[in-house]
Amino acid sequence: MYKSIIYKEWIKIRWAVVVSFVALIITLLYVQLEIRHYIELMTAFTNWLYIIQRKMLYYEIFKYLPLIIGTVISMLQFVPEMSKNRMRLSYHLPISEKKLLLSMASVGFFFLLITYVILVTGLILTSYIYYPTEIVLSLLITILPWLLGGIAIYFLTSTIILEPSWTYRIVLIIIAIAFTRLLFMESGYNEYQYSIWKYAIPVVFFPLMIFFPGHRFRKGIN
Amino acid sequence: MENVIELRNLTHRYGNKLVLNNLNLSVEKGRIFGVLGKNGMGKTTTINILMGFLRPTSGVCKVLGEDSHKLKPTTRAKIGLLHEGHIAYDFMTIKQVEKFYSNFFPAWKREYYYELVNKLHLSDNHRISNMSCGQRSQIVLGLIFAQDPELMILDDYSMGLDPGYRSLFIDYLKEFVSVGNKTVLMTSHIIPDMEKIIDDAIIMGHQKLLLHTSLKNFKETFHCYQLKRSNATDNLHADNTISNIETIKNIVNLYSFKDSEQIKKYLKIQNVSINELKEIPLGLEEAFIGLTGKY
Numbered sequence: 025m026y027k028s029i030i031y032k033e034w035i036k037i038r039w040a041v042v043v044s045f046v047a048l049i050i051t052l053l054y055v056q057l058e059i060r061h062y063i064e065l066m067t068a069f070t071n072w073l074y075i076i077q078r079k080m081l082y083y084e085i086f087k088y089l090p091l092i093i094g095t096v097i098s099m100l101q102f103v104p105e106m107s108k109n110r111m112r113l114s115y116h117l118p119i120s121e122k123k124l125l126l127s128m129a130s131v132g133f134f135f136l137l138i139t140y141v142i143l144v145t146g147l148i149l150t151s152y153i154y155y156p157t158e159i160v161l162s163l164l165i166t167i168l169p170w171l172l173g174g175i176a177i178y179f180l181t182s183t184i185i186l187e188p189s190w191t192y193r194i195v196l197i198i199i200a201i202a203f204t205r206l207l208f209m210e211s212g213y214n215e216y217q218y219s220i221w222k223y224a225i226p227v228v229f230f231p232l233m234i235f236f237p238g239h240r241f242r243k244g245i246n
Numbered sequence: 247m248e249n250v251i252e253l254r255n256l257t258h259r260y261g262n263k264l265v266l267n268n269l270n271l272s273v274e275k276g277r278i279f280g281v282l283g284k285n286g287m288g289k290t291t292t293i294n295i296l297m298g299f300l301r302p303t304s305g306v307c308k309v310l311g312e313d314s315h316k317l318k319p320t321t322r323a324k325i326g327l328l329h330e331g332h333i334a335y336d337f338m339t340i341k342q343v344e345k346f347y348s349n350f351f352p353a354w355k356r357e358y359y360y361e362l363v364n365k366l367h368l369s370d371n372h373r374i375s376n377m378s379c380g381q382r383s384q385i386v387l388g389l390i391f392a393q394d395p396e397l398m399i400l401d402d403y404s405m406g407l408d409p410g411y412r413s414l415f416i417d418y419l420k421e422f423v424s425v426g427n428k429t430v431l432m433t434s435h436i437i438p439d440m441e442k443i444i445d446d447a448i449i450m451g452h453q454k455l456l457l458h459t460s461l462k463n464f465k466e467t468f469h470c471y472q473l474k475r476s477n478a479t480d481n482l483h484a485d486n487t488i489s490n491i492e493t494i495k496n497i498v499n500l501y502s503f504k505d506s507e508q509i510k511k512y513l514k515i516q517n518v519s520i521n522e523l524k525e526i527p528l529g530l531e532e533a534f535i536g537l538t539g540k541y
Contacts (some may be wrong), residue, residue, distance in 0.1 A: 025349055025350055027349055028345075028346045028347070028348075028349040029352060030340075031336070031345065031346060032338070032346050035337060035338060036337060037344060042425035056428055057360070094432065102337070104335075104337050108331065108333055108336075108338075109333060110333055110334075110335065112297070112299060112327075112333065113329070113333060113334070113335065114326050115299075116297070116298075116322055117318050117319075117322070118319040118320060118322045118350055119350070120319055134264050210444070241299070242298065242299070242315075
């Protein structure tokens with residue numbers, strides 16, 4: 025059963041996954057070339073000045089990538105299910121709707137995590153070539169809210185798409201925009217260092233939200 | 247006889263609009279039921295409640311002994327659903343969709359699926375989204391057959407199908423249910439097609455069940471009597487004897503469950519001349535329109 029669910033989800037998102045991986049690798053190469061460009065043409069001192077004094081995030085190009093990937097994967101998974109009432113087919117499968125939705129979302133979440141692994145590993149390796157450990161560690165803390173934003177938007181978008189009632193959908197859209205906006209307000213390094221856990225707590229509960237529209241759709245409570 | 251579907255005092259409202267009012271219905275195992283009704287009579291609402299996608303305002307809807315909106319996964323495996331418009335996973339190919347469903351049903355019979363699908367002469371890698379409605383209907387029916395369900399609920403199976411595909415659909419369905427022990431509840435607006443396959447007719451009127459009987463009984467007991475229009479016929483109206491009256495220019499058609507002797511007696515009491523009274527043979531479609539009216 026679960027093999028079949030993974031299979032179907034993979035059919036829906038496979039091209040997006042391939043495109044995401046390729047885009048990530050190209051962007052990582054671009055970042056590396058840009059660092060080299062700065063160091064060789066503008067000297068290491070100027071580069072250092074930009075990074076430390078002017079708080080230039082040399083990996084800022086990745087800022088909205090988790091958000092985009094999370095939204096795209098969620099849409100590719102759940103829009104085809106909801107259009108033409110196709111979700112009725114899935115809800116009639118001999119599996120509880122909770123298990124069904126959780127396994128569907130797990131597939132998307134898993135691929136989102138793989139993109140994160142590629143992104144973080146790529147950024148660490150690239151950074152270690154040119155910068156000291158402190159910069160690399162601060163990178164991890166700085167991008168953490170972006171990664172969290174990608175996870176939040178994946179589950180929130182999925183819930184919004186699955187939601188049969190427009191009233192609830194609008195409320196969820198407002199929550200999604202407001203919450204993710206809070207995670208992208210930094211203007212330098214480590215700004216969320218002491219507050220990130222506060223944002224992480226609601227994100228832990230977002231996967232559970234997916235059950236409510238599913239439950240209401242299946243039980244005919246609109 | 248075991249009941250596969252049981253509706254008791256089923257009532258449903260959309261806001262203030264009452265759609266179903268105390269509907270009672272039992273569907274016995276092993277028969278093919280046709281749900282007939284004009285648009286807006288609550289057919290789709292009833293089907294949605296049966297499929298568990300709509301919770302009734304009040305009353306009970308049991309499918310295979312369980313509340314339709316609380317069906318266990320094991321019970322769902324025994325029910326084959328065909329959704330209006332032949333909904334399918336369009337983003338999959340012929341092969342992929344079979345592979346997907348096969349893991350959900352232990353008694354999956356892939357040969358049933360491919361028997362139907364091979365008639366389409368399409369490659370296994372053909373995407374469902376690139377198929378015509380007729381071709382898609384074969385895919386959906388093939389998947390339901392491969393599931394080998396005890397109960398099939400087919401909502402407007404004929405929608406978008408040309409006569410060829412409709413006929414093919416009916417032929418395969420007939421053959422599939424001939425092995426016995428299968429119950430089918432189907433809706434369609436193509437009544438002559440339904441006549442070829444159904445055992446029982448369930449006719450829905452405004453907010454209520456008009457009739458639930460075997461097709462044979464309905465055709466034998468429901469009559470159309472024709473006579474010339476007169477002042478006396480203009481005073482006739484539907485009552486316990488006359489189910490419906492249709493007047494077209496000088497011709498009056500009376501539809502009734504009473505036999506000709508009873509009708510003659512009734513008309514005499516109403517001072518209607520019965521000199522030119524004649525009975526008109528009815529097919530299911532004419533009988534259905536006669537019972538429910540044209541408007």
